Amino acid sequence: MSPRLQIDAMVVEHRTKRGVVHAVAGVSLELEAGETLGLVGESGCGKSSLARAIVGLNTPKSGAIRIDGRATDPGRRGAQARAIQMVFQDPYGSLNPRMSVRELVEEPLSVHRLGNRAERAARAKALLERVGISAAMQDRLPHQLSGGQRQRVGIARAMALEPKIVICDEPVSALDVSVQAQVLNLLLDLQKEQELTFLFISHDLEVVRYVSHRIAVMYLGVIVEIGPAEGVWSLPLHPYTRALMQTAGDAERVAATGPMVTLASELPNPLHPPSGCRFRTRCPLAIEVCARDVPALEDFGDGHHVACHRAREWAGTAMPAHA
Amino acid sequence: MMPNASVPRESLLDVEGLSILIKDKRGDVRAVEDVSFSVAAGETLALVGESGAGKSLTALALMRLLPKTLAVEAKRITLAGKDLTSPSELDIRKVRGSIMAMIFQDPLSALNPVLTVERQLVEAIRLHETISRSDARARALELLDMVRIPAAAARLGEYPHRLSGGMRQRVMIAMALAGRPRLILADEPTTALDVTISGQILELLKELQRDLGLGMLFITHDLHVVRSVAHRVAVMYSGRVVESGTVADVFERPRHPYTEGLIQARPHGSFVTDGHRLREIAGTVPVPSARPPGCAFEPRCGRAEADCRQIVPPLVLEPGTARSLACFHPLQQEQYA
Numbered sequence: 001m002s003p004r005l006q007i008d009a010m011v012v013e014h015r016t017k018r019g020v021v022h023a024v025a026g027v028s029l030e031l032e033a034g035e036t037l038g039l040v041g042e043s044g045c046g047k048s049s050l051a052r053a054i055v056g057l058n059t060p061k062s063g064a065i066r067i068d069g070r071a072t073d074p075g076r077r078g079a080q081a082r083a084i085q086m087v088f089q090d091p092y093g094s095l096n097p098r099m100s101v102r103e104l105v106e107e108p109l110s111v112h113r114l115g116n117r118a119e120r121a122a123r124a125k126a127l128l129e130r131v132g133i134s135a136a137m138q139d140r141l142p143h144q145l146s147g148g149q150r151q152r153v154g155i156a157r158a159m160a161l162e163p164k165i166v167i168c169d170e171p172v173s174a175l176d177v178s179v180q181a182q183v184l185n186l187l188l189d190l191q192k193e194q195e196l197t198f199l200f201i202s203h204d205l206e207v208v209r210y211v212s213h214r215i216a217v218m219y220l221g222v223i224v225e226i227g228p229a230e231g232v233w234s235l236p237l238h239p240y241t242r243a244l245m246q247t248a249g250d251a252e253r254v255a256a257t258g259p260m261v262t263l264a265s266e267l268p269n270p271l272h273p274p275s276g277c278r279f280r281t282r283c284p285l286a287i288e289v290c291a292r293d294v295p296a297l298e299d300f301g302d303g304h305h306v307a308c309h310r311a312r313e314w315a316g317t318a319m320p321a322h323a
Numbered sequence: 324m325m326p327n328a329s330v331p332r333e334s335l336l337d338v339e340g341l342s343i344l345i346k347d348k349r350g351d352v353r354a355v356e357d358v359s360f361s362v363a364a365g366e367t368l369a370l371v372g373e374s375g376a377g378k379s380l381t382a383l384a385l386m387r388l389l390p391k392t393l394a395v396e397a398k399r400i401t402l403a404g405k406d407l408t409s410p411s412e413l414d415i416r417k418v419r420g421s422i423m424a425m426i427f428q429d430p431l432s433a434l435n436p437v438l439t440v441e442r443q444l445v446e447a448i449r450l451h452e453t454i455s456r457s458d459a460r461a462r463a464l465e466l467l468d469m470v471r472i473p474a475a476a477a478r479l480g481e482y483p484h485r486l487s488g489g490m491r492q493r494v495m496i497a498m499a500l501a502g503r504p505r506l507i508l509a510d511e512p513t514t515a516l517d518v519t520i521s522g523q524i525l526e527l528l529k530e531l532q533r534d535l536g537l538g539m540l541f542i543t544h545d546l547h548v549v550r551s552v553a554h555r556v557a558v559m560y561s562g563r564v565v566e567s568g569t570v571a572d573v574f575e576r577p578r579h580p581y582t583e584g585l586i587q588a589r590p591h592g593s594f595v596t597d598g599h600r601l602r603e604i605a606g607t608v609p610v611p612s613a614r615p616p617g618c619a620f621e622p623r624c625g626r627a628e629a630d631c632r633q634i635v636p637p638l639v640l641e642p643g644t645a646r647s648l649a650c651f652h653p654l655q656q657e658q659y660a
Contacts, residue, residue: 042519176373178585178608181604182604188594188600206590207590209590209592209593211594244518244519246522266490
């Protein structure tokens with residue numbers, strides 16, 4: 001059976017005054033129905049460009065997007081457009097400030113000419129109630145809601161078209177901790193009810209570990225590590241993943257599974273990515289070959305893939321933290 | 324390293340009964356109410372809480388940088404032995420920058436975009452010391468070295484927008500250090516940065532604090548950051564401190580239901596493999612003008628009883644400990660597993 005979502009050799013470029021930024025430089029991913037793939041990386045790594053290309057907001061330079069084995073095009077219409085929806089980081093910026101909450105949820109239905117007016121109103125009401133916005137609040141404008149309530153409206157909007165795949169781009173990053181838990185629980189409940197596939201983008205590693213079946217780590221436009229969430233969490237193999245995990249307040253656990261990686265410098269200019277391994281300019285473990293050859297994603301067993309010339313050196317010797 | 328409660332610390336900053344009033348025709352609203360804390364030299368106190376808790380306002384009130392529509396009231400504020408309870412503009416100018424300095428969340432808006440790094444640093448240095456331009460330039464270079472900016476001499480001529488977020492934050496730290504302050508107020512200094520850069524800045528602040536013996540008031544919403552930088556923590560909720568103590572004590576054995584709720588709301592594992600649901604705190608933080616009459620957390624609290632609805636619980640030092648608590652029905656020590 002074909003995967004629910006298949007991304008094949010995706011390339012996204014942005015033209016700027018100073019040159020072409022290779023935001024996504026060849027990314028391939030497969031997601032099953034009901035699966036969550038967590039995507040992590042620093043700002044500028046291309047994760048949002050990838051997300052926007054998948055949902056159809058960016059036109060990729062090359063590469064294919066298949067839903068249940070069927071190819072889509074960036075200008076997709078109808079059922080294919082409905083199948084992939086997005087939940088944004090900032091629901092305030094993504095909601096029309098002049099529309100009531102009910103109108104905001106009805107809008108995608110009328111754009112796609114689904115149902116008559118009464119049916120759309122009933123559906124919007126039910127959706128809003130499902131995400132925890134009571135009937136009394138449905139006539140309010142976005143600015144009259146709290147951040148958490150706005151994000152619930154954003155989720156109801158994304159769910160209105162009964163998508164198969166939802167791209168969650170930092171959906172809880174702008175929310176207070178106590179409200180994050182409410183929104184995460186809601187997303188997971190909806191996923192279970194509707195067998196949704198999530199591409200879950202976040203810089204918060206603990207949140208990503210919590211929601212994801214698999215985790216992919218992106219650096220300067222490429223995937224450097226991907227694998228089962230607990231595998232990547234307990235035994236991060238790519239030096240960049242190790243550096244991220246260390247900064248997540250888990251230095252001791254990382255130290256037990258291989259070399260410590262402290263990053264001294266910052267992300268290089270994406271207009272001129274380094275030759276060979278794109279991470280080598282910040283990698284304290286880089287050797288000669290890293291400047292010459294682009295490392296391929298290699299299989300380390302159990303679906304855990306890593307693109308690093310040196311990962312084998314600690315992959316075999318490291319003791320998993322759980323053992 | 325647990326500060327011993329019985330040994331009096333050399334207090335650098337003492338704040339007692341600080342309130343911040345929002346002036347309004349329909350009656351004043353207290354955004355921050357009756358907040359007390361102290362910071363010793365060489366110590367970091369974290370003010371932690373969600374948006375609207377009043378953390379940033381508290382720091383701005385100490386610096387007297389609040390807009391005119393907000394009024395500060397306090398029983399007592401002392402900084403390095405100086406009384407700052409109701410300071411004149413001159414009093415505050417004498418301490419601002421030279422005894423206490425502030426680091427802001429967004430360096431791009433705190434730095435002047437049309438002046439080079441050198442101009443801004445030299446200006447800050449010469450505000451506090453009578454020295455020649457060339458000596459000030461040497462001191463500026465020294466400061467950039469202190470904040471570990473590589474090739475510092477080349478950076479002096481740069482404008483803020485030419486620097487990366489991490490470098491800008493280092494420049495702002497250098498500016499804060501220009502007047503040789505003894506207390507740093509850091510307001511979410513790493514929140515806008517990527518995790519790997521934020522780790523570098525936190526390490527830098529810790530080193531500077533240790534080497535210079537600085538006191539630090541560190542404002543953050545991130546519990547990880549508190550664990551990594553702070554000795555003591557004060558948890559704020561809706562304008563008040565609800566619990567304070569050493570970081571280890573408060574985080575390992577929280578006693579206020581809000582503190583416990585904050586810790587429990589964070590993911591601690593995997594939903595996918597062990598299926599545990601995150602514990603929610605129902606509802607949202609009340610706005611200052613619509614706080615309930617009793618404890619502000621009462622409507623969201625599972626332990627609330629009749630008294631919580633009527634009386635605001637005062638912050639009280641627990642006998643024989645270094646912990647203060649504002650709750651009528653706290654969790655018992657053994658209740659937290």
